[in-house]
Amino acid sequence: AEFYSSIHEMTKVFGYEQKMLQHMQKFVAENQGKLDFLKARLREYESERNEAREWGPAYFDSPLNQYLLNKRLTVDWQRVENLMETSTGEKSLNRLRKLRNRETMPDKSELEGAIDGLLRLQYVYRLKAKDLVKGILDGVDYGTQLNSEHCVDIARLALRDQHPRLAHSWLLEAKNLLTGGKKEKELKPQILALLVQAKKELEDFRGLNETYHELIQVQPASEEHAQNYDSFLGSLGEKAFPNESKPILEHAPIPEENELVSEFQAYSLTCSGHWKLTPKDERHLRCGYMTETHPFLWIAPLKAEELSQDPLLVLYHDVIYQSEIDVIRQLTNNRLIRATITGNNSAVVSNVRTSQFTFIPASAHKVLATIDQRVADMTNMNMKYAEDHQFANYGIGGHYGQHMDWFYPTAFENELVSSPEMGNRIATVLFYLSDVEQGGGTAFPQLRQHLKPKKYAAAFWHNLHASGVGDVRTQHGACPIIAGSKWVQNRWIRENDQSDRRPCELWDDSLATLAQIMELSKRNKAQAAST
Numbered sequence: 207a208e209f210y211s212s213i214h215e216m217t218k219v220f221g222y223e224q225k226m227l228q229h230m231q232k233f234v235a236e237n238q239g240k241l242d243f244l245k246a247r248l249r250e251y252e253s254e255r256n257e258a259r260e261w262g263p264a265y266f267d268s269p270l271n272q273y274l275l276n277k278r279l280t281v282d283w284q285r286v287e288n289l290m291e292t293s294t295g296e297k298s299l300n301r302l303r304k305l306r307n308r309e310t311m312p313d314k315s316e317l318e319g320a321i322d323g324l325l326r327l328q329y330v331y332r333l334k335a336k337d338l339v340k341g342i343l344d345g346v347d348y349g350t351q352l353n354s355e356h357c358v359d360i361a362r363l364a365l366r367d368q369h370p371r372l373a374h375s376w377l378l379e380a381k382n383l384l385t386g387g388k389k390e391k392e393l394k395p396q397i398l399a400l401l402v403q404a405k406k407e408l409e410d411f412r413g414l415n416e417t418y419h420e421l422i423q424v425q426p427a428s429e430e431h432a433q434n435y436d437s438f439l440g441s442l443g444e445k446a447f448p449n450e451s452k453p454i455l456e457h458a459p460i461p462e463e464n465e466l467v468s469e470f471q472a473y474s475l476t477c478s479g480h481w482k483l484t485p486k487d488e489r490h491l492r493c494g495y496m497t498e499t500h501p502f503l504w505i506a507p508l509k510a511e512e513l514s515q516d517p518l519l520v521l522y523h524d525v526i527y528q529s530e531i532d533v534i535r536q537l538t539n540n541r542l543i544r545a546t547i548t549g550n551n552s553a554v555v556s557n558v559r560t561s562q563f564t565f566i567p568a569s570a571h572k573v574l575a576t577i578d579q580r581v582a583d584m585t586n587m588n589m590k591y592a593e594d595h596q597f598a599n600y601g602i603g604g605h606y607g608q609h610m611d612w613f614y615p616t617a618f619e620n621e622l623v624s625s626p627e628m629g630n631r632i633a634t635v636l637f638y639l640s641d642v643e644q645g646g647g648t649a650f651p652q653l654r655q656h657l658k659p660k661k662y663a664a665a666f667w668h669n670l671h672a673s674g675v676g677d678v679r680t681q682h683g684a685c686p687i688i689a690g691s692k693w694v695q696n697r698w699i700r701e702n703d704q705s706d707r708r709p710c711e712l713w714d715d716s717l718a719t720l721a722q723i724m725e726l727s728k729r730n731k732a733q734a735a736s737t
């Protein structure tokens with residue numbers, strides 16, 4: 207099962223939880239009845255004994271009282287014992303277990319997936335743990351509250367996944383949220399031990415020293431802490447402590463324009479709106495009603511926005527209808543599975559792409575054929591060689607990291623491409639079948655473009671240079687969803703039989719690009735091998 211990647215599934219699970227609560231309630235009620243009965247007996251026997259005590263030994267002069275004591279010690283006690291022994295609410299317990307063991311219930315990996323999604327949101331949108339614990343997501347208050355234990359769980363995963371800054375911020379919150387008592391006794395050493403790790407990675411030696419002191423103070427008997435502290439001091443060697451603890455930023459500063467950044471960073475900066483076109487860059491881009499690509503458009507012009515000329519990236523508005531989306535929802539119902547990416551030898555599930563998807567052939571419903579006709583009209587592409595329609599749903603935290611839609615030559619060589627005879631993916635049309643409350647845009651870092659999902663709109667771009675070589679500038683990704691659910695439809699158009707639509711010319715940049723591609727391909731392989 208797979209839930210965190212789809213809101214749709216989460217709502218189902220939410221329903222199961224309600225049933226589980228009902229079983230639990232029954233269990234409590236039945237046990238409550240049993241305990242009430244036992245309590246009443248306790249009171250009854252106590253009061254009979256008190257009476258006996260008041261009378262003294264004369265109490266047993268009465269055969270009636272002898273009888274009462276004997277009865278208590280035989281029949282009554284047997285009944286009490288029997289009742290204490292039999293388990294109550296077993297039926298409810300079994301029903302509860304059955305529900306929990308359903309294949310469709312989240313397991314531990316789901317929990318990690320959910321935390322992973324939360325951390326991704328925090329990283330990409332530069333959110334503060336201080337706000338997140340209060341349920342504030344990018345300025346919107348969802349009224350949820352996290353406690354110290356939650357923060358520790360999140361911090362632990364952040365540390366494991368090499369996010370020491372984020373881990374540090376969660377640990378500070380965890381510390382702030384401690385409320386004393388038994389829980390604090392248990393959590394505080396955990397928090398401090400994790401804080402030691404985070405500070406070590408962030409090279410805050412002064413802070414590290416102080417944290418060690420605190421840790422040893424709360425667990426003075428621990429040999430382990432003392433030893434770790436000693437080896438820490440040893441490892442510092444001659445390096446003197448700085449006088450002040452290093453201020454630790456929750457997020458690395460926004461890189462300068464000419465600074466080298468990783469591809470994931472570039473994607474994140476585009477998603478968060480830090481990378482965008484300047485008004486000067488935008489000046490030559492056109493927008494308005496388009497009538498050029500096809501005579502059809504003279505009659506029904508399309509509202510189009512040009513987002514990039516080279517490579518071509520256009521956003522069309524109002525190019526799919528609610529009635530069509532309704533049909534699509536019917537067609538895809540119960541067919542979604544966790545999305546995969548192309549790995550070294552096969553398709554693999556990865557947290558680089560957390561969504562659910564399904565492929566449906568155009569022949570499955572006439573609406574799909576209608577959509578394809580429209581795509582042909584608006585893009586002037588030949589739809590004869592296109593893949594099956596792909597539909598995808600993303601839940602909160604769901605995303606698809608930066609990637610190119612076109613296949614590397616190595617993907618063809620390793621037979622990872624479906625229907626390779628159709629050629630590479632020359633163009634993509636991405637329909638937005640829903641709005642998204644917050645986040646969930648499509649980011650093109652190299653083009654400095656961020657497309658906010660707009661229901662009924664579609665993005666269209668060329669993936670390949672006119673020479674057929676993959677264009678690295680088309681790298682893009684689906685930004686994580688902060689709130690809401692996102693539905694998209696992909697039309698991947700293949701290279702075959704497009705020559706009269708997009709003339710094949712050897713552009714000057716294509717040789718350089720090929721070298722670039724081989725380089726990227728190598729890097730991709732190395733990356734896949736190392737994960």
Ligand SMILES: O=C(O)CCC(=O)C(=O)O
Pocket residue numbers: 606611636646647648649682683684685694696
């Ligand atoms: O959902 C999006 O915004 C982009 C999806 C995408 O790039 C893909 O499925 O290849």
Ligand SMILES: [Fe+2]
Pocket residue numbers: 609610611682
């Ligand atoms: Fe894509």
